[in-house]
Amino acid sequence: MPALLPTDFTCEIVYLGLVHNRKETLASEPVLQAIASFTGFEGEDHGGLTRAACSRVSSQHPLGTQIRNVRQFSIISVEEIEAVSAEMGIESLKPEWMGASIVVRGLPDFTHIPPSSRLQNSAGTTLVVDMENRPCMYPGKEVVEPHHPGKGKLLKSAAKGRRGVTAWVEREGLLKVGDTFTLHVPDQRGWAPQKMI
Numbered sequence: 001m002p003a004l005l006p007t008d009f010t011c012e013i014v015y016l017g018l019v020h021n022r023k024e025t026l027a028s029e030p031v032l033q034a035i036a037s038f039t040g041f042e043g044e045d046h047g048g049l050t051r052a053a054c055s056r057v058s059s060q061h062p063l064g065t066q067i068r069n070v071r072q073f074s075i076i077s078v079e080e081i082e083a084v085s086a087e088m089g090i091e092s093l094k095p096e097w098m099g100a101s102i103v104v105r106g107l108p109d110f111t112h113i114p115p116s117s118r119l120q121n122s123a124g125t126t127l128v129v130d131m132e133n134r135p136c137m138y139p140g141k142e143v144v145e146p147h148h149p150g151k152g153k154l155l156k157s158a159a160k161g162r163r164g165v166t167a168w169v170e171r172e173g174l175l176k177v178g179d180t181f182t183l184h185v186p187d188q189r190g191w192a193p194q195k196m197i
Contacts (some may be wrong), residue, residue, distance in 0.1 A: 002187065004118055010181040011110070014078060015095045015103035016177055018044045026099045026139050028033075033176040036125055036169045040072030041101065047072055056134065069168060070130040073101040075119070076164030077110035087158040090148050097144050100164070102175070107183060111162055118170065118184040125173030127181075130166045135159035 017028030022045045040047030051069040052059035053122045061067055074097060085093035095103040104110065104119075111132050120126040145152030 003068060004184045005187050007183045007185055009107055010108035010180050011077070011104035011183070013102060013175060013177055013179045013181065014105050014123075015100060016041075016175060017096055017100050017102075019099050019101075021045055022156060026142050028096045028099050030096060031175060035172070036073075036127065036175050037172050038169050040069070040169065044072075044101065046074070046101070050166035058161065069127075071133075071166040072169060073127060073167040074099060074103060074133055074164060075102040075110075075127075075129075075167055076100050076133075077107060078103060078105040079108070080110055080164065082163040084155070084162050085156045088148075088151050088154045090151055093144070093155075096140055097147070098159075098163075104181060107181075111164055112148065113183060114185050116186050119181040120171075120184060121173070121175065121181055122177045123173050123179075124171055125175055126169070127167040128170045132161075133163045133166045135163040151184065 016031050016034055017123050018031060018034070019026065019028045020043060028115055034041045039049055050066045052072065053063055053065040053067050057067065076095065081093050081095065081098070081103070085091070107113070113129060115129055115131045117129040118126050119129065137156050140152035140155030144155050
């Protein structure tokens with residue numbers, strides 16, 4: 001019996017981007033298509049099978065420890081970008097300013113889709129959702145601030161709960177702007193530790 005269930009929820013890829021060198025800039029460069037390999041997008045600075053542990057997992061691993069890279073992609077939705085920019089009081093927030101790898105449109109409450117869900121296009125290219133991507137201050141300071149002086153500091157709080165998800169490749173393949181992802185979710189109830197099993 002399948003452990004993952006396809007849903008009727010779909011979303012369209014409206015943006016693909018590559019961050020070539022995080023030390024240079026956190027902004028992503030738009031592309032029309034890219035191969036999603038087991039190491040992520042080729043030439044993307046967030047790629048690799050492993051990564052150095054950072055503050056997000058400091059309760060589990062010492063900083064710098066090599067761990068599995070489940071943060072190959074930063075995926076956000078158009079709807080949440082629009083909500084964040086409205087809260088910040090700016091006309092628009094470009095996906096590249098957020099360092100987005102993929103921007104999708106059409107999937108409600110995108111940041112909160114279940115961890116371990118799959119996003120799969122019609123060719124079978126499949127990404128595994130790790131978890132919510134927590135907002136940080138760096139995109140606001142380094143990327144948004146030069147375009148909207150005085151507003152960059154608002155990004156972290158405005159993006160809370162609306163920063164999208166991180167993901168990694170389960171099945172390699174081509175991704176293109178205009179592709180449709182179908183959401184597949186784990187076939188299990190929500191965790192309820194107070195219940196006796």
